Amino acid sequence: MMLAGIEKPSVTFPAFFRVREVSGSFVVTNAQGDWVILTAPEFKAFGEGTVDPSSTLWERLKAANLIRAEFDVPAAVARLKKRMKFLDNGPNLHMLVVTLRCNETCVYCHASRADMEAVQTDMSAETAERSIDLALGSPSPFITIEFQGGEPLVNFTVVKHAIEYGQRRAKEVGKSIEFTMVSNLALMDEEKLAFLLDYKVQICTSIDGPEHLHDKQRKLIGSSAFKAAVHWIKRINQAYVERGLDPSLYHVEALLTTTRDALSRGREIVDTYNSLGCRALHLRPIDPFGFVEKTASRVEYPREEYLKFYRDTTDYIIELNKKGEQILERYAAIFLTKILNGEDPNFLDIRSPSGAGISAIAYNYDGLVFAGDEARMLHETGDDTFLLGRVGELTYEQMMAHPTVRALVLASNVNGRPDCVNCAYNPYCGADAVHTYKTQGSLSGRMRESTVSAVHKGVMDYLFEKIREGDPGTMEVFRRWTINRSRDHFVQVPG
């Protein structure tokens, strides 16, 4: 029996399409990402080629470029070009792991942190300089240097040096540069903060939910990790206001790691973020890297449970927005930008091909260079599959011509993956070859058994259900989530 009771499928009426049944409706997409949501009778008429040319269904199908006889080639080319714009530039995200030392111990630490005595895991000033030199070799006119750890504030001397050096070198080569730092904030002080503010460094932290959950998962000896982070979030936000910056745009954002304990606390997590002034919450599931190898039995969960958490929590976020709060769910914002706007927000893990190697590079404390942060995380657990070389020896051209980068690009193209190639969500989705390598042993992976694929499909099922329902309030919230307000204050342009 064919979908929707189609008896005689037409080979001449529909243009190329993919379809997915979502709660009794049919989401039909084409290669460029145009879409319609059809009822079963509508899909039957579409599939059998019996659509009345004077009907609104015909107009909807035509507008979505799904009728073969009416196919608009220039429109399809323009739409595909717009969607794939991210291919034009080289790596713009460069992550410097300035130390593995960290003052907190997290049950899921993806970075494989080291003890505070492990000074041998500090990046040297020279390695930081060579890393930035390599990063500035990218043809991208805009470079982001992200300081990570461990805890980057532990090696703040090198962070400062890297910022001063990077700022100077970016001017010399005529590139815009932005610095960001991912920190638990517990080692922040007024002197460090003043430097970071003066040099326009964007600060991001981690919040795992309400205090009891955060402190259970992130141990700070002798103190509360949550209280430390909250204190500095408030202080930094206040400092932005003091410097005349719009607090709706300039504030500390935080990253959530969804552990098993978090699944029953969706609303508490949202309320925590909202109370801290965070305007974006990414309900991302836990990754398999780092210490999770050992703690998976405590922190992991089936993805069906995660998707229930996602739906309930995002429902709550939407309701808050309808009441005037301004907080978005990041997964939804990424997919909605692609679905509703036909643009790719260039989120590197949800892109085809993914950003590993061609858009994101990780520089380890010891100067080793990897095709992205997950690739670097694998190194810390003994796997150098995605090692590209060492700063000071590796040239930018060698890095981009590296066979590993080429393999990652090929393997992460959803048009080369079983399941993805037939999936209605193909134009909006992305594949992470490092993740499938880690979890399934191959770069291409088995998507039907992939937790990432299950999450992406589940999130998009939820979004298309909401779009089909068409509640005006929800659609207005979705529209707002697709607006990208750039934080120009943090971008340091040359000249």
Next chain:
Amino acid sequence: MLDGFPKDLAVGDLAEGSVTLTVDAAVYPLEAVYGAAYIFIDRCFVLLDRPKAGSVSVTLADKKGAADADALRRMAGEFANELLTQAWRQKIVEENRVILETVTTQALAGAAARPVSSEPSLDDLASFDFTEESFDDPLGIAMSWEEKYKKKTPTEAASEASSEGGASGAKP
């Protein structure tokens, strides 16, 4: 015997912690068998054999030794799923070769391009080749047709003619 698998295609050995699967070479390409078998080498010793024409056997032996029936069934099942994935992926890549190569080329070309806004800097001088002969060209690929086949350019011809046609007199 492994639950759910045809007994003539999948055989488990609990004592050895191994499972042997027989694959029809007409159904699965050999490259797919290699690809599927390879992902097991971190946890299994893997042996491929050709027990008879048209068949490939794959033995996966758990590196830890003896395994229970459930573990062997999972091992066989994962191999079977990976084998199907590899075979189908190979077919998809053949069919989508143009789009995959186009996107890959664009991605790598975009990433490898020289920055538009940057002029050659002083740093570039360190690696600049000042020699006139910057590369070997044994096949004469970089030479013009005239250079390669010894026919003189009009200028060279004029110059030679001039010298040859000087005080010593012009040649016929």
